Amino acid sequence: xxxxxxxxxxxxxxxxxxxxxxxxxxxxxxxxxxxxxxxxxxxxxxxxxxxxxxxxxxxxxxxxxxxxxxxxxxxxxxxxxxxxxxxxxxxxxxxxxxxxxxxxxxxxxxxxxxxxxxxxxxxxxxxxxxxxxxxxxxxxxxxxxxxxxxxxxxxxxxxxxxxxxxxxxxxxxxxxxxxxxxxxxxxxxxxxxxxxxxxxxxxxxxxxxxxxxxxxxxxxxxxxxxxxxxxxxxxxxxxxxxxxxxxxxxxxxxxxxxxxxxxxxxxxxxxxxxxxxxxxxxxxxxxxxxxxxxxxxxxxxxxxxxxxxxxxxxxxxxxxxxxxxxxxxxxxxxxxx
Amino acid sequence: xxxxxxxxxxxxxxxxxxxxxxxxxxxxxxxxxxxxxxxxxxxxxxxxxxxxxxxxxxxxxxxxxxxxxxxxxxxxxxxxxxxxxxxxxxxxxxxxxxxxxxxxxxxxxxxxxxxxxxxxxxxxxxxxxxxxxxxxxxxxxxxxxxxxxxxxxxxxxxxxxxxxxxxxxxxxxxxxxxxxxxxxxxxxxxxxxxxxxxxxxxxxxxxxxxxxxxxxxxxxxxxxxxxxxxxxxxxxxxxxxxxxxxxxxxxxxxxxxxxxxxxxxxxxxxxxxxxxxxxxxxxxxxxxxxxxxxxxxxxxxxxxxxxxxxxxxxxxxxxxxxxxxxxxxxxxxxxxx
Numbered sequence: 001x002x003x004x005x006x007x008x009x010x011x012x013x014x015x016x017x018x019x020x021x022x023x024x025x026x027x028x029x030x031x032x033x034x035x036x037x038x039x040x041x042x043x044x045x046x047x048x049x050x051x052x053x054x055x056x057x058x059x060x061x062x063x064x065x066x067x068x069x070x071x072x073x074x075x076x077x078x079x080x081x082x083x084x085x086x087x088x089x090x091x092x093x094x095x096x097x098x099x100x101x102x103x104x105x106x107x108x109x110x111x112x113x114x115x116x117x118x119x120x121x122x123x124x125x126x127x128x129x130x131x132x133x134x135x136x137x138x139x140x141x142x143x144x145x146x147x148x149x150x151x152x153x154x155x156x157x158x159x160x161x162x163x164x165x166x167x168x169x170x171x172x173x174x175x176x177x178x179x180x181x182x183x184x185x186x187x188x189x190x191x192x193x194x195x196x197x198x199x200x201x202x203x204x205x206x207x208x209x210x211x212x213x214x215x216x217x218x219x220x221x222x223x224x225x226x227x228x229x230x231x232x233x234x235x236x237x238x239x240x241x242x243x244x245x246x247x248x249x250x251x252x253x254x255x256x257x258x259x260x261x262x263x264x265x266x267x268x269x270x271x272x273x274x275x276x277x278x279x280x281x282x283x284x285x286x287x288x289x290x291x292x293x294x295x296x297x298x299x300x301x302x303x304x305x306x307x308x309x310x311x312x313x314x315x316x317x318x319x320x321x322x323x324x325x326x327x328x329x330x331x332x333x334x335x336x337x
Numbered sequence: 338x339x340x341x342x343x344x345x346x347x348x349x350x351x352x353x354x355x356x357x358x359x360x361x362x363x364x365x366x367x368x369x370x371x372x373x374x375x376x377x378x379x380x381x382x383x384x385x386x387x388x389x390x391x392x393x394x395x396x397x398x399x400x401x402x403x404x405x406x407x408x409x410x411x412x413x414x415x416x417x418x419x420x421x422x423x424x425x426x427x428x429x430x431x432x433x434x435x436x437x438x439x440x441x442x443x444x445x446x447x448x449x450x451x452x453x454x455x456x457x458x459x460x461x462x463x464x465x466x467x468x469x470x471x472x473x474x475x476x477x478x479x480x481x482x483x484x485x486x487x488x489x490x491x492x493x494x495x496x497x498x499x500x501x502x503x504x505x506x507x508x509x510x511x512x513x514x515x516x517x518x519x520x521x522x523x524x525x526x527x528x529x530x531x532x533x534x535x536x537x538x539x540x541x542x543x544x545x546x547x548x549x550x551x552x553x554x555x556x557x558x559x560x561x562x563x564x565x566x567x568x569x570x571x572x573x574x575x576x577x578x579x580x581x582x583x584x585x586x587x588x589x590x591x592x593x594x595x596x597x598x599x600x601x602x603x604x605x606x607x608x609x610x611x612x613x614x615x616x617x618x619x620x621x622x623x624x625x626x627x628x629x630x631x632x633x634x635x636x637x638x639x640x641x642x643x644x645x646x647x648x649x650x651x652x653x654x655x656x657x658x659x660x661x662x663x664x665x666x667x668x669x670x671x672x673x674x
Contacts, residue, residue: 004440009466015440016447036462038427040482041378050429050478052467090375092387094476096433103341103352110353125373129346130389134471139431141387141478145377 033153033238034083034223035144045151047144049080055098055136063179066105068199070112073138076225078120078203079278081144083223085152085212088205090125091117094139096132109138120205150212152221152282157239161219161283161309164292166207167302168253169228170267171197173274174260185262190255197253201278207301208280216292221282227273229328231281233316239283242314245307247321272318272328283309370490370575371420371560372481382488384481386417392435392473400516403442405536407449410475413562415457415540416615418481420560422489422549425542427462428454431476433469446475457542487549489558489619494576498556498620498646501629503544504639505590506565507604508534510611511597522599527592534590538615544638545617553629558619564610566665568618570653576620579651582644584658609655609665620646 004012035047053059053073064072074091081088093113095106117124122142175198178184178191186194204223211218220239224231228245236243250271260267284292289305296303310317315327341349372384390396390410401409411428418425430450432443454461459479512535515521515528523531541560548555557576561568565582573580587608597604621629626642633640647654652664 004434004438007440012440012443012466016443036427036429038462040381040383044377046377046383048427048429048463048478048480050431050463050476051465052431052433052476054433054467054469056470057468090373090385092373092385092478094387094389096389096391096474097341101341103344103349106349106353125375126385126387128388128476129349130391131394132391132472132474133393135469137433137469137474139387139389139465139476141385141429143385 034080035086037084037146037151042148044148045146047081047084047086047146048141049077050139050141051077051080052137052139064199066108067112067115069138070109070114071116071200072112073140074113074116074120074122075201075203076278077140077142078116078122078205079201079223079225081142082203082205082208083152083221083280084144084146085150085208085218085221086144086146088120088122088142088144090123090143092125092141093127095127095129096135096137096139097129098132098134098136101136120203147212152211152218153238154220154222154235155238157220157235157241157283157309158285159241159309159311160286162286162289162305163232163243163245163281163283163307163309164303165224165228165251165279165281165306166204167277167279168251168256169224169277169279170270170274171253171256172201172276172278173198173270174256175199176276177270178259184259186259190259193253193255194259198276201276203278204280206299207296207303210295210299210301211282214292214295216288217285219283219285221280224277224279224281225275227275228277228281229272229316230275233328233330235281235283236309236312236316239309240312242310242312243307243316244310244314244319244325245317246319249304249306251302251304251306371417372423374421374483374488381485382483384418384421384423384483385478386414387476387478388414388417389474389476401536403445404449404452406475407446407451408453408537409449410477411450411453411457411459412538412540413615414477414479415453415459415542416538416560416562418479419540419542419545420489420558420617421481421483422487422545422555422558423481423483425457425459425479425481427460427480429462429478430464432464432466433472433474433476434466435469435471435473438473457540484549489548489555490575491557491559491572492575494557494572494578494620494646495622496578496646496648497623499623499626499642500569500580500582500618500620500644500646501640502561502565502588502616502618502643503541504614504616505588505593506561506614506616507607507611508590508593509538509613509615510535510607511593512536513613514607515596521596523596527596530590530592531596535613538613540615541617543636544633544640547632547636547638548619551629551632553625554622556620556622558617561614561616561618562612564612565614565618566609566653567612570665570667572618572620573646573649573653576646577649579647579649580644580653581647581651581656581662582654583656586641586643588639588641588643
């Protein structure tokens with residue numbers, strides 16, 4: 001029998017969920033996207049997603065304040081709603097409380113949760129609190145809604161579509177590197193910027209809303225949580241396509257460029273596989289692109305064309321600055337096991 | 338500052354959720370019932386609830402098989418939907434997987450989950466799998482629907498209403514006692530029955546459906562997960578009433594009576610505070626009760642009149658068999674901390 005490490009997260013999910021028939025006729029998308037989608041009324045879809053953060057796996061109490069953790073826990077779930085073109089509505093929170101957790105930690109955690117919920121107009125509507133003998137964990141379930149006809153999924157990219165990403169890539173994983181490596185050369189301004197990208201990610205709800213309201217035809221979308229390569233593979237796998245992205249077009253922040261250069265660090269692994277960017281990665285039929293740029297500029301939101309969807313035999317490839325074309329390896333996701 | 342033990346589970350929930358305004362106008366019941374309730378269409382309500390089971394807190398791997406654990410995890414969540422008069426629809430599952438968990442454990446766990454989902458026509462529509470360094474945990478989020486006008490909550494019991502429970506009480510906690518105490522005298526038939534009540538509880542969806550379809554006016558309902566006393570206190574607190582229950586009327590199974598008597602064990606603490614019965618506790622205006630008995634009899638479902646709702650100054654009281662009336666103490670729930 002295989003072991004968990006060999007199966008990987010996605011292999012395990014396929015194995016465990018494979019037997020389930022999806023018999024509920026009102027379920028539009030059961031598994032395998034950022035949210036499950038179902039229908040309860042004619043005009044809109046209901047979105048739901050759940051995510052757990054476990055101490056010493058997803059965060060270390062020594063590097064994130066409880067208030068930041070609360071905000072981030074909500075933000076990463078909001079990002080799943082944004083990835084489908086949805087509007088977040090409600091949240092349920094399960095806390096697994098270990099012995100060393102104090103009330104003041106929980107007060108601060110909820111201060112962060114409360115801030116994020118107020119800011120994004122999301123209601124806390126339930127949850128569970130249990131004790132967990134060793135590690136603290138928090139599980140968030142988020143509910144949202146999307147208009148029919150304006151639901152973006154991972155499936156639907158077509159050969160010739162342009163690939164875009166919001167924001168800049170790699171900042172969050174470089175921020176994490178700074179937290180764990182005190183030796184890195186880094187100005188206090190760069191440090192502040194990169195840590196903020198890691199500790200306090202902004203879910204791209206504004207950008208998602210621009211896309212749902214725009215006349216551009218978004219053909220697929222995902223949020224970059226596992227890294228650009230991984231999440232682009234998800235789009236290509238579900239759409240039955242390949243993709244080509246250009247190294248020179250990958251958007252990087254000033255701080256990211258500076259810290260990588262000052263430390264002679266390779267930037268590409270962070271950009272491609274770093275994860276936790278929580279930017280939106282989406283594909284678009286090429287007509288109407290000018291309109292898109294105008295709308296993003298008006299909203300002061302960053303969007304970058306980074307490549308094209310190709311036929312599936314071309315795999316997911318990267319054109320390096322030196323002209324070399326490499327096939328990006330398939331991975332089984334951030335391997336928890 | 339208070340500590341978690343003093344606050345208790347319900348005190349903690351009040352403290353943490355107190356700051357949240359419930360601004361989503363479509364949320365009917367935000368917190369403090371078996372499920373949160375919200376509205377997405379004119380004819381029905383959406384129900385949602387979440388519950389975590391943590392190894393060595395809610396279960397021990399030495400006393401429950403993974404397949405039983407999977408079935409029970411679904412069943413206890415279905416019980417929350419039953420408690421509101423709802424029909425379960427969808428489920429999301431988060432697994433926190435510790436190092437010692439094997440694929441065959443997970444296969445068996447999902448066999449149980451799959452069985453329960455098929456039996457109750459519930460769809461697995463999402464989830465998350467993460468690693469958890471020390472203890473295995475499973476968090477379930479359940480979605481259901483209820484018809485408008487047929488939603489039962491904890492609030493609404495009125496002085497003079499009759500109090501009913503389905504099934505028999507105390508079996509599950511006696512089953513747990515048998516698992517942890519090998520010295521108890523117990524026939525193999527009784528043991529099998531009581532362990533089944535503990536390890537494989539049946540959510541009272543059939544009984545809940547009888548009540549939603551009946552012409553009887555159910556004024557409040559809850560499922561007995563924390564014990565009869567505790568859950569009756571929830572109804573009384575939210576309804577602003579007291580209650581009087583009669584010891585001689587509390588329904589007990591043959592196996593329960595026999596094992597308590599053979600071991601000279603006091604039965605009352607198990608019945609009142611044992612917990613994990615997952616029976617429905619509900620109140621009813623007294624007209625139309627004959628009709629109720631007929632419907633339950635026809636469906637081969639057990640229902641017992643155990644007391645009356647009183648004015649709030651009378652508190653929650655028990656009339657003992659010896660004629661003594663005692664006030665049942667308020668508790669802060671199963672204290673996790």
